[in-house]
Amino acid sequence: MSDGTVTEAIAVSGADAGRRKRGPRNWRPLLLLVPAFVIVTLFFLAPLIDVFIRSITDPQPGVQNYVWLVSTPANLNVVLRTFGTAILVTIVCLLLAYPYAYLMTIVSDRTRNLMQLFIMMPLWTSILVRTLAWMVLLQDTGPINGLIAAWFGIGPIPLIRTTFGVALGMSQVLLPFMVLPLYSSMAKIDKRLLPAASNLGANPVTAFFTVYLPLSKPGIFSGGVTVFILGLGFYIIPALLGSSKEIMISALIQQQISVFLMWGQGTALGIFLLVCTILILVVVSRLNRGGSLFPGVNR
Amino acid sequence: MAHLRDTKTRRGVTLVAGSAALALALVGCSGGGGSEEPAPERDLGTPVAGQIKEGSLDGVTLTFAGSGGVFQDGQTEALWNPFAEASGAKFNQDAFDAGKLKAMVDSGNVSWDIVNTTQFDTARGCGTLYEKYDYSQIDTSKIPEGTITDECMVPQILYGLVVVYNTDKFGDNPPTSAADFFDTKKFPGKRTVSQSTYVDPQTVEFALTAQGKDVKNLKPEDIEGAFDMYRNLGDDVIGWTTGAQAQQQLEAGEAVMGLVWSGRGYGAANAGAPVAPMWDQWMIMVDSNGIPKGVKDKQAAFAAVNYSIGAEQQAKMTELTSYGGVNVDAKPQMDELLSQWMTTEHLDTGIAPNVDFWVKNYDALSAAWAGWATGN
Numbered sequence: 001m002s003d004g005t006v007t008e009a010i011a012v013s014g015a016d017a018g019r020r021k022r023g024p025r026n027w028r029p030l031l032l033l034v035p036a037f038v039i040v041t042l043f044f045l046a047p048l049i050d051v052f053i054r055s056i057t058d059p060q061p062g063v064q065n066y067v068w069l070v071s072t073p074a075n076l077n078v079v080l081r082t083f084g085t086a087i088l089v090t091i092v093c094l095l096l097a098y099p100y101a102y103l104m105t106i107v108s109d110r111t112r113n114l115m116q117l118f119i120m121m122p123l124w125t126s127i128l129v130r131t132l133a134w135m136v137l138l139q140d141t142g143p144i145n146g147l148i149a150a151w152f153g154i155g156p157i158p159l160i161r162t163t164f165g166v167a168l169g170m171s172q173v174l175l176p177f178m179v180l181p182l183y184s185s186m187a188k189i190d191k192r193l194l195p196a197a198s199n200l201g202a203n204p205v206t207a208f209f210t211v212y213l214p215l216s217k218p219g220i221f222s223g224g225v226t227v228f229i230l231g232l233g234f235y236i237i238p239a240l241l242g243s244s245k246e247i248m249i250s251a252l253i254q255q256q257i258s259v260f261l262m263w264g265q266g267t268a269l270g271i272f273l274l275v276c277t278i279l280i281l282v283v284v285s286r287l288n289r290g291g292s293l294f295p296g297v298n299r
Numbered sequence: 300m301a302h303l304r305d306t307k308t309r310r311g312v313t314l315v316a317g318s319a320a321l322a323l324a325l326v327g328c329s330g331g332g333g334s335e336e337p338a339p340e341r342d343l344g345t346p347v348a349g350q351i352k353e354g355s356l357d358g359v360t361l362t363f364a365g366s367g368g369v370f371q372d373g374q375t376e377a378l379w380n381p382f383a384e385a386s387g388a389k390f391n392q393d394a395f396d397a398g399k400l401k402a403m404v405d406s407g408n409v410s411w412d413i414v415n416t417t418q419f420d421t422a423r424g425c426g427t428l429y430e431k432y433d434y435s436q437i438d439t440s441k442i443p444e445g446t447i448t449d450e451c452m453v454p455q456i457l458y459g460l461v462v463v464y465n466t467d468k469f470g471d472n473p474p475t476s477a478a479d480f481f482d483t484k485k486f487p488g489k490r491t492v493s494q495s496t497y498v499d500p501q502t503v504e505f506a507l508t509a510q511g512k513d514v515k516n517l518k519p520e521d522i523e524g525a526f527d528m529y530r531n532l533g534d535d536v537i538g539w540t541t542g543a544q545a546q547q548q549l550e551a552g553e554a555v556m557g558l559v560w561s562g563r564g565y566g567a568a569n570a571g572a573p574v575a576p577m578w579d580q581w582m583i584m585v586d587s588n589g590i591p592k593g594v595k596d597k598q599a600a601f602a603a604v605n606y607s608i609g610a611e612q613q614a615k616m617t618e619l620t621s622y623g624g625v626n627v628d629a630k631p632q633m634d635e636l637l638s639q640w641m642t643t644e645h646l647d648t649g650i651a652p653n654v655d656f657w658v659k660n661y662d663a664l665s666a667a668w669a670g671w672a673t674g675n
Contacts, residue, residue: 072666074675141551161537244494244538245674252673255496258398260665261424 048274051267058264065268075252075269082249083276085166085238086231092171093178093227094220101182101219105189119179122172131240134169135160138241161243169237174230178223185219221288229277249273343602348438348626349609351602357387359599364395365415370562373619374415378607385606388599400591404428409593412600415455418448419500421587422658425451430590436601441626442608443646448654452587453604456616457623459584459642459649460493460501462577463564465555470573477509477580480556481528483535488555491548492529494538498668500657501582504650505558508580514653519660526671538672549574560584565621565640576640583642583649585625617641 055065069075104115122130137144140156149155159165189212197207235250249269256266343352363379365371375392383390395414403409404427421429429451437453446454462480464473465488474486493502504514506525529536537554539545545559549567557564561581567574588604590597606612613624617631623643624631633641642649657664 072669074670074673077675078673135547139547139551140553239540240544243674244540244672247496247540247673251496252669255669255672258396259497260661260669261397261401261428262665263398263401 052271054263055267055271058262058267065264066272068265069268069272078247078249078252079272079276081246082232082273085163085170085234085246085248086228088163088167089170089174089231090178090224090228092167093174094224096171097175097178097182097223098216098220101179101186104179104183105186105191119176123176127173127236130172131169131237134165134172134241138165138168160241161246163242163246166238166242166246169241170231170234173237174227177226177230181223181226182216182219185222186216189215217288221284225281225284228280232273232277340598343436343598346436346438346602346605348441349606349612351382351386351606353385354387356599356602359386359388359596360391361388361412361596361599361603362391362393362410363413363415363603364393364400364411367394370620370622371415373616374607377615377619378612379603381612382603382606386599386602388603390603401428404592407593409591409595411591412594412596413603414589414591416587416589417499418452418454418585418587418652418654419498419657419661421452421589422449422654423661424589424592425449426592428589428592430592430594430597432590433597433601436598437605438608441610441628443625443627443643445651446585446625448585448652452589453608454625455586455588455607456620457583457585457625457642459561460499460505460558460582461561461564461642462581463549463557463559463567463574464577465549465552466573466575468555470575473575474556474577475579477505478511479577480505480558481509481532483532486556487535489535489537489553490532491537491539491545491554491557491559493545493558494672494674495540496672498665499584500664501584501652502558503664503667504652505580505582508582508650514650517653517656519663522660522663522667526667529671540672546570561623561640561642562621565637568636568640569621578645578648581642581645581649583646583651 056063058065100115100119104112107115136142138159139145140158140160142160144159145156148157193211193215194207197211198204202210232248233250234248235254238246238248239251253266253269253273256262256269260266341355343355361379361383363371363374365374371392375390379390379392382388393411395411395416397416397420400411400414400416403411425431431450432453439447439453442454443457446457462474462477464486466473468488469486474480474482479486480490493499503522503525504517506528507517507521508514509528510524512521537548539548539557539559542560542563545557546563546566548554549557549559549564550570550572552572561576564574564576588607590600590604594600608626610626610628610630613626613629614631616622617624617629618633621637621640623641638644
């Protein structure tokens, strides 16, 4: 770890030195940014500013939409529920992905490619098709409850229209976003460190928690943040696998925009979600000092 | 270092300014399409529902935004394609979203000519989001009485929010009133009711009917009480968030009773589920043909709507979609099952919505509905 940090530090200062040497006049590389910058400005920044302006001017100038947002208990419930569900999904994904990603680092190249294929496969299937399949599996009269009834003589156990059902459906969709960063960070860990730790008297559990887990932290953070933030915006899965008690904030926004046509309130909800997300990113990046939050990007 | 940072910042400012200028230029270009010449006024003669002068709309392009699925496919086949063929107009299909419509109208760039929306939407947005109809261009003589509920609509379909019950459970002793829906002693089992993000005020009116209230005489303070009635069903109430889900719950037997759209009840029955409709107290629903405000060729849109409400067209639409038509002369060929579910056969026991009340009290309704639909 320390070795890597030192090397990186040297590399970084080296790059800095190089940049300094070239001096301030070398601006041409910045032109590479222009296409991305124009697209982001036109199609993200400008609409975002428009959304913000709407939230404080529709139907009349003022903060009434934000007052409505925080003074309506139903809104706050849905916001809390949204964050709760996203956290739950992040934890489920982490627990499922960690052993899987670890296995990917110790198997043969062929098996690893196969495992990668398996983890990518859900991404190539329509989210609607997968969710409908879950509906069939999880319903009270579905095959899972059928098996439970046949084997244990109980049931039906409520699976669909529960937080569990929603978390299951969401985790399946989001799992690749956890596995891939975890794998890329684990692949960099020197495998000899674990035998070295046990050589120095650590039992496997201690070796894992004091050596391996901390080294895989960058992967946990970047995977966790990706899954969490993607999870916040889910719409169709909570609607189909959940009941009204699992509806998340995106459904609330859709309702204000497309049904009630109260765009001020809808945009206020959107800005609120964005600000919360940015705050969480800031907090997490503070916790993960020195690491990167974005899969594959090293500082 | 400070020097470096300064130049960097300045460069950033230049980039931002440049991009902003580009953005403005592009927006300016796209906004320039509004100054088209107005559509010509043609002589289409006295309107007769279901008729259009041959080739009178050559070169015109119209777009219908509907609610998709089998329903819109059936409308396209029964109404819009025949109209296009007869009039010479070209007809496009799109998916309706009220938010998108508002965006179009606000930006003055309306690309839909006729939309399928609820009667509450056209009433609420009449004059702001929807054009007022010139009823001298529409033959409304065959439209069922009382179904034109505001000046910005011509009815499109007539359906309903109907109690659908499981005949295996209650076949011998079926429910016969709105109050029976809430009577879990006499009719044990789970009920399903709309918790969709889309608002059906009829869901509220149904509960108030069960309380013995008159829909024609509602008070704003009644609204929460209606939702409380559903909440008080406790574990015996499950919600549906989409029509497909309502149908699935009835088919799978998850719900022994449901307050669902008539078309979804028919869908379940057609799939073999043991369900039947309760016609004793059902809530009439009408969808509007809305004309977006600022539409390019009003006369052509009116002509298309006028054509679509012909007896023959409506009969064919009912056959293809199972939804009730809005022409009293329409005689669709129905099998026994479909006629059992046909709302237009039971208008005498249907309860019409109090549209004015809901337009006036929309804020209270939407606030209460938002709470109900999010499980609060």
